[in-house]
Amino acid sequence: MAVVANAMDDRQCRNHTCLVLTGEQGKFKTTFLDLLCPPALSDYQYTGKIYPQEKDVLSLIGQNLIINIDDQLKALNKRDENELKNLITCPQVKYRMPYEKHIVERPHLASFVASVNGNDFLTDPTGSRRFLPFEVLAIDIDRAKTIPMDAVYGEAKALLKDGFRYWFNDEEIAELHRNSEAFQVYTAEMELLLRHFTFPTEAEKATKRFYMTNSEIVGYLSVYTRQQLSPKRMGEALRKVGYARECRRVNGNPVYVYAVRKIFPDQPP
Known part of the structure; x- marks a missing residue:
């Protein structure tokens, strides 16, 4: 029609x-x-x-x-x-x-x-x-x-x-x-995010140690690939998976972070 x-x-x-x-x-x-x-x-x-x-x-x-x-x-x-x-x-x-x-x-x-x-x-x-x-x-x-x-x-x-x-x-x-x-074709950002991060528990989130900015996530994952990762595509991947962006104050300034937990925190790249 x-x-x-x-x-x-x-x-x-x-x-x-x-x-x-x-x-x-x-x-x-x-x-x-x-x-x-x-x-x-x-x-x-x-x-x-x-x-x-x-x-x-x-x-x-x-x-x-x-x-x-x-x-x-x-x-x-x-x-x-x-x-x-x-x-x-x-x-x-x-x-x-x-x-x-x-x-x-x-x-x-x-x-x-x-x-x-x-x-x-x-x-x-x-x-x-x-x-x-x-x-x-x-x-x-x-x-x-x-x-x-x-x-x-x-x-x-x-x-x-x-x-x-x-x-x-x-x-x-x-x-x-x-x-x-x-x-969908999974981007490198999406594949690395799924491989190396998961959602923290409520108890873990309460410790405030499981929060990272988009740039920190990109920097952490960059050591696992030779491709140049895009913060924009990483933001899209985070939203698609279901990670909520939260605004927190650091030294009085607003900083946007995501509650994420590293799957292999002690594993060297």
């Missing part, structure tokens, strides 16, 4: 989610996603790699119904990943056709889908709501080819006309975040 709503609205983007199929190679993921476009609109479908930093992607968004990103999400760098999230939700796109003299603003027509070999591809827990991942165990591709997509889109249009809600509410967004955890 979001695909139909997006294609019928010239003012803004109505589909803020990219459907992603994950799983083993050879499971017909890309083929199934291609089948989501009705045969009559096959000229308005793009399947392949996209380059979020280049201007050509803007014309793809303005001229296609569905953009099928084929096994590329894992290979995106951080900048391209952030730009892709912006492209998924931007209300309009501006570009110049080869035969035109001026840049023209056009509606955001396309909805995004994607396939990934393997399951772990989400690197940013704060931006996972843009991706709706499902692990594919098997697809009956011959049966999928018999589904009359014209009728599917016709029903979606009828439901849209009747006011059917096609967007996620707050409760569903929270559930989406929980379900997306299985597709």
Whole structure:
């Protein structure tokens, strides 16, 4: 329904989610996603790699119904990943056709889908709501080819006309975040935090010896890896695991700390 709503609205983007199929190679993921476009609109479908930093992607968004990103999400760098999230939700796109003299603003027509070999591809827990991942165990591709997509889109249009809600509410967004955890790529900060720290007991917290700042945690864990750890990613890892940030006074100045206990306090790095 979001695909139909997006294609019928010239003012803004109505589909803020990219459907992603994950799983083993050879499971017909890309083929199934291609089948989501009705045969009559096959000229308005793009399947392949996209380059979020280049201007050509803007014309793809303005001229296609569905953009099928084929096994590329894992290979995106951080900048391209952030730009892709912006492209998924931007209300309009501006570009110049080869035969035109001026840049023209056009509606955001396309909805995004994607396939990934393997399951772990989400690197940013704060931006996972843009991706709706499902692990594919098997697809009956011959049966999928018999589904009359014209009728599917016709029903979606009828439901849209009747006011059917096609967007996620707050409760569903929270559930989406929980379900997306299985597709997260653990950062070095997260892996080291889980390996070397745990929650202190209430009695241990009362001694006030089990509190460390973000910088102290990063410094302690840095001796266990050659990678340069990021305080920002460490903060994200601490919040994701469930460590609460507390404000304490040190020499009259506010200092933010976390209640953590070292699993191997006497183990040399």
